[in-house]
Amino acid sequence: MSESLHILCDRWLGNTGPQSDIVVSSRARLARNLAGARFARSSTPEDLKRVHDAVAAAISAEPIFSEFHEIVLADLSAAERSILREAHLISPELERHTKHCAVHLAPDASISVMVNEEDHIRMQAIVTGYRVREAHRVINEVDDTLTRHLQFAFSSRLGYLTACPTNTGTGLRASVMLHLPGLVMNGDVEKIIREIAEHGFAVRGLYGEGSNCTGDLYQISNEVTLGKSEEEIIESLLGVLDQLIVRERDARQSLFNEKPVFVEDAIWRSYGTLVQARMINSAEAIGLLSRLRLGIERGHFHDRLTHHDLNRLLIEIQPGHLMAMRKVAEETELRDAARADFLRERLIDIANSN
Amino acid sequence: MVFFGHKLCDICNKNRATIKMTQVDDGQVTELMICQSCNADHNPLHRRPEEAGEGVQSLFENLLSEKGMKEAGGKADQEIGTCSACGLDFATYRKTFLLGCADCYTSFEAALLNDLRKIHGDTRHAGKVPSGLEERVEQETTAAELRRQLAQAVQSEDYERAVELRDQIRALEQSDT
Numbered sequence: 001m002s003e004s005l006h007i008l009c010d011r012w013l014g015n016t017g018p019q020s021d022i023v024v025s026s027r028a029r030l031a032r033n034l035a036g037a038r039f040a041r042s043s044t045p046e047d048l049k050r051v052h053d054a055v056a057a058a059i060s061a062e063p064i065f066s067e068f069h070e071i072v073l074a075d076l077s078a079a080e081r082s083i084l085r086e087a088h089l090i091s092p093e094l095e096r097h098t099k100h101c102a103v104h105l106a107p108d109a110s111i112s113v114m115v116n117e118e119d120h121i122r123m124q125a126i127v128t129g130y131r132v133r134e135a136h137r138v139i140n141e142v143d144d145t146l147t148r149h150l151q152f153a154f155s156s157r158l159g160y161l162t163a164c165p166t167n168t169g170t171g172l173r174a175s176v177m178l179h180l181p182g183l184v185m186n187g188d189v190e191k192i193i194r195e196i197a198e199h200g201f202a203v204r205g206l207y208g209e210g211s212n213c214t215g216d217l218y219q220i221s222n223e224v225t226l227g228k229s230e231e232e233i234i235e236s237l238l239g240v241l242d243q244l245i246v247r248e249r250d251a252r253q254s255l256f257n258e259k260p261v262f263v264e265d266a267i268w269r270s271y272g273t274l275v276q277a278r279m280i281n282s283a284e285a286i287g288l289l290s291r292l293r294l295g296i297e298r299g300h301f302h303d304r305l306t307h308h309d310l311n312r313l314l315i316e317i318q319p320g321h322l323m324a325m326r327k328v329a330e331e332t333e334l335r336d337a338a339r340a341d342f343l344r345e346r347l348i349d350i351a352n353s354n
Numbered sequence: 355m356v357f358f359g360h361k362l363c364d365i366c367n368k369n370r371a372t373i374k375m376t377q378v379d380d381g382q383v384t385e386l387m388i389c390q391s392c393n394a395d396h397n398p399l400h401r402r403p404e405e406a407g408e409g410v411q412s413l414f415e416n417l418l419s420e421k422g423m424k425e426a427g428g429k430a431d432q433e434i435g436t437c438s439a440c441g442l443d444f445a446t447y448r449k450t451f452l453l454g455c456a457d458c459y460t461s462f463e464a465a466l467l468n469d470l471r472k473i474h475g476d477t478r479h480a481g482k483v484p485s486g487l488e489e490r491v492e493q494e495t496t497a498a499e500l501r502r503q504l505a506q507a508v509q510s511e512d513y514e515r516a517v518e519l520r521d522q523i524r525a526l527e528q529s530d531t
Contacts (some may be wrong), residue, residue: 148485157472158477166473224474226476228476229476229481
C-alpha cells in the first residue's frame with residue numbers, strides 16, 4: 001500500500017501555483033463538531049464510531065465525494081501514517097490517535113476531511129503556491145455539502161463550537177507555507193516574525209522554531225477565529241503576506257547585489273554536499289535544499305530544477321516518503337544512505353551546463 | 355423581599371426575578387420584574403460605589419460575562435464546577451484547554467467568554483451561518499440586541515422604553531416557540 005499511498009498523497013503537488021518561488025502551499029481548514037455528541041477527546045469508543053459512521057454516510061451520500069478515498073488510520077503502519085502527515089494531509093494529532101480516526105481524501109488529495117481529530121471534523125483544502133482564497137472557496141463548498149447531511153454544533157452568538165476555544169466561531173485556520181531563505185540569510189527574519197505575531201498571526205518554523213528553523217520554511221496562519229467573517233480573516237492574512245513576500249524578494253535581490261560571492265558560495269557548497277554525500281539526514285537535507293532556491297533564482301539550474309521541483313523534494317526526502325519510494329527499512333542509517341542516493345540521482349545532472 | 359414565583363428576570367432572563375420596579379407616568383403604570391443581580395448592576399439607586407463612573411460600553415456583554423467573572427473573581431477554578439451535560443470539570447479544561455462538549459460553552463459561560471475575549475478580542479460570531487439556521491440566528495441576535503437596549507433603558511431610568519423593549523422580547527420569544 002505504501003507506494004500507492006505516497007503517490008496519492010503527493011498529487012496535490014502536481015501543478016505549479018502562483019508565486020511558488022516563495023509560497024510553497026496555501027491551506028484553509030474548518031473545524032466542525034456534530035451537534036449532540038461529545039467532543040472527540042471526551043468520547044467513548046462507541047461515540048467515536050458513531051461520529052465516524054455519520055461522517056462516512058454523509059460523504060458517501062454526495063456525488064461530489066464519490067471519488068474520495070477513505071483511509072482508516074488504524075489500518076496503516078506508523079510509516080504510512082507519517083506519509084500522510086509529511087504530505088500535510090493529516091495533523092500530528094491524527095497521526096497519534098488512531099481509534100476510529102479516518103481521513104477522506106479527494107482523488108488529487110487537495111481536499112482532506114479528517115474524522116475524530118481534536119474536533120469531529122477537520123476539513124482542509126491545500127493547493128500549491130499563493131492561493132489562499134481559492135483554498136477557502138473549495139473547503140467552504142465541502143462544508144456546505146456536509147451541512148446538508150450533518151447538523152453541526154453551532155450557537156448564534158459564538159458560531160461553530162469547537163473543542164478548543166482557539167477555534168471557536170468560524171473554525172477557520174487559513175495558512176501558507178513560506179520559504180524565506182533571503183530573510184534568514186540577511187538576519188531580518190526574527191524581527192519580522194515578531195512584527196507579524198504582534199498583528200495577531202501565528203508564525204512557526206515548519207521544522208524547528210525561530211532562527212533554528214531548518215530549511216527556512218515558515219507557516220503563517222490567522223489566530224483570531226471569532227468576531228470576524230471568513231473573508232475578513234483571509235483578507236487581513238493576505239495583507240500581511242503580501243508585504244512579507246515583497247520583503248523576501250527584496251532580501252534576495254539585495255543579497256545578490258551586495259554579497260554575490262557569499263551567496264554563490266552558499267549555493268554551490270550546498271549543491272556540492274547534496275550530490276556528493278553518501279549519508280544525509282532529513283534536517284541537513286532540508287537546510288541544503290533551501291540554499292538551492294537561491295541558485296534557481298540565479299538561473300544556475302535552467303529548467304532542470306524549478307521552485308516547484310524543490311517544493312516537492314522538501315516533502316519527498318522525509319522519512320515516511322523515502323521509506324515508501326526507496327523501499328528501505330526503518331533503520332536510520334539505511335534511510336540516510338537511501339536519502340543521499342535519492343538526492344544525488346535527482347540533482348547530479350541539474351548543473352551540468354555550468 | 356417580594357417573590358414572584360419562578361418568573362425570570364426581564365433583563366437577563368436567567369435569574370429568578372425578585373424585585374418589582376414600578377413607574378407611574380401620566381397615570382400609566384408600568385412594571386418590570388428583575389433579579390437582584392441586575393438590580394444591583396442597572397438600577398442607579400443600587401449602583402456600587404466602585405462602579406460609579408465606569409464606562410457603559412456594552413451592558414449586555416456585562417450581563418453575560420463580566421458580572422459572572424466578578425462573582426467568580428478570585429475563586430479557584432474548580433469552584434466553577436462541572437459541565438451539567440458531559441461532567442467535565444473546569445479544572446480539567448484549564449489543564450488541557452479542551453472542552454468536553456458543546457454544552458460546556460453554556461456551563462462555563464462566564465469564564466469562557468473571558469477566555470474567548472482574551473484569545474480573539476471578541477465574543478460574537480461574525481462569520482458563516484449554516485444554511486437552514488439563518489432565521490433562528492437572526493432572531494436570537496435581535497433578541498440579544500433588544501436585551502442590551504433594555505439594560506441600557508433601565509440604567510438610564512427610562513422605564514417606559516424598558517417595558518416596550520420587554521414586550522418586544524417576549525413577542526419575539528413567543529414567535530419562536
